Amino acid sequence: xxxxxxxxxxxxxxxxxxxxxxxxxxxxxxxxxxxxxxxxxxxxxxxxxxxxxxxxxxxxxxxxxxxxxxxxxxxxxxxxxxxxxxxxxxxxxxxxxxxxxxxxxxxxxxxxxxxxxxxxxxxxxxxxxxxxxxxxxxxxxxxxxxxxxxxxxxxxxxxxxxxxxxxxxxxxxxxxxxxxxxxxxxxxxxxxxxxxxxxxxxxxxxxxxxxxxxxxxxxxxxxxxxxxxxxxxxxxxxxxxxxxxxxxxxxxxxxxxxxxxxxxxxxxxxxxxxxxxxxxxxxxxxxxxxxxxxxxxxxxxxxxxxxxxxxxxxxxxxxxxxxxxxxxxxxxxxxxxxxxxxxxxxxxxxxxxxxxxxxxxxxxxxxxxxxxxxxxxxxxxx
Ligand SMILES: [Zn+2]
Numbered sequence: 001x002x003x004x005x006x007x008x009x010x011x012x013x014x015x016x017x018x019x020x021x022x023x024x025x026x027x028x029x030x031x032x033x034x035x036x037x038x039x040x041x042x043x044x045x046x047x048x049x050x051x052x053x054x055x056x057x058x059x060x061x062x063x064x065x066x067x068x069x070x071x072x073x074x075x076x077x078x079x080x081x082x083x084x085x086x087x088x089x090x091x092x093x094x095x096x097x098x099x100x101x102x103x104x105x106x107x108x109x110x111x112x113x114x115x116x117x118x119x120x121x122x123x124x125x126x127x128x129x130x131x132x133x134x135x136x137x138x139x140x141x142x143x144x145x146x147x148x149x150x151x152x153x154x155x156x157x158x159x160x161x162x163x164x165x166x167x168x169x170x171x172x173x174x175x176x177x178x179x180x181x182x183x184x185x186x187x188x189x190x191x192x193x194x195x196x197x198x199x200x201x202x203x204x205x206x207x208x209x210x211x212x213x214x215x216x217x218x219x220x221x222x223x224x225x226x227x228x229x230x231x232x233x234x235x236x237x238x239x240x241x242x243x244x245x246x247x248x249x250x251x252x253x254x255x256x257x258x259x260x261x262x263x264x265x266x267x268x269x270x271x272x273x274x275x276x277x278x279x280x281x282x283x284x285x286x287x288x289x290x291x292x293x294x295x296x297x298x299x300x301x302x303x304x305x306x307x308x309x310x311x312x313x314x315x316x317x318x319x320x321x322x323x324x325x326x327x328x329x330x331x332x333x334x335x336x337x338x339x340x341x342x343x344x345x346x347x348x349x350x351x352x353x354x355x356x357x358x359x360x361x362x363x364x365x366x367x368x369x370x371x372x373x374x375x376x377x378x379x380x381x382x
Contacts, residue, residue, distance in 0.1 A: 025054035064130035072159030075110030076139035096354035109343035110162030171340035173321035198237025294332035
């Protein structure tokens, strides 16, 4: 049922429509027109007011040919850079960039699959459940589109995000992530004339960083110090130094104890600083949740259905956890049980990005197989 040539052609067209984060308008309107022409209604939510994107998230509703709860399918509109002047090199079995830009298969492969699915559902008498398609903005800059999505527009309780690599590996777990921002306040003084009147914030921060754990802390937890800044002039004792970092774990408990451990390490060093001038040195530390973890066990009926759908294509689906966040973290947090499927894209976020045609086609076939099986078995899932 999947028209392979049509899928590949649409994919190539999508690659040529530039869509960096916040500037997804051209691509979003292209898609809205395309779905309208197929006879499906599309809406933009108001998330653009919060994400500062040119457009909101695009939502397309494909009515069911049976009465059933809808299935959510999602891909993101935006790409990372370098994206200017993308030239698509087509080889016999793959698409790649010319090495100077990304290709943009992340996530236009996912979009192409959804467009093809919409066409297949329209032209075939398949008795399928309703589909809610969501095309998000600003995924690459912190899942901003999904975070500001108007969930009132959706009814689905089960979903798929098309935004991973290997089509036979389905992602059923992803970590929570926090970012932190630590500021150390010292006291400025002339470094040559009266250094004893100053408190060196950079030195205190350096001591703290040395005491913090970084890297892979255990098999499900990582931490990184990613950005550092401070001071103004070389001849002034610096009165401010700050650092930004992040931590991720599949266990919320471990992140909570890590937060406590970090605060304790900071407090200890600042409190025990030998010299005190007017309550200085002091510090502030803020932790911000970036996304929450999710985990869907392989025994879950929805997971079993996905595995079964693979079998109809002679595919052995395996479940895997991911170490990064995606829109699926947000959907799962909002109560929509969502897996991440691979589209075939490889070496994403690099100028060596490529995708094998057979993998993209496989992804489209798997999504269609899941829609079919869901439509036949939705009662067992709700
Ligand atoms: Zn992506």
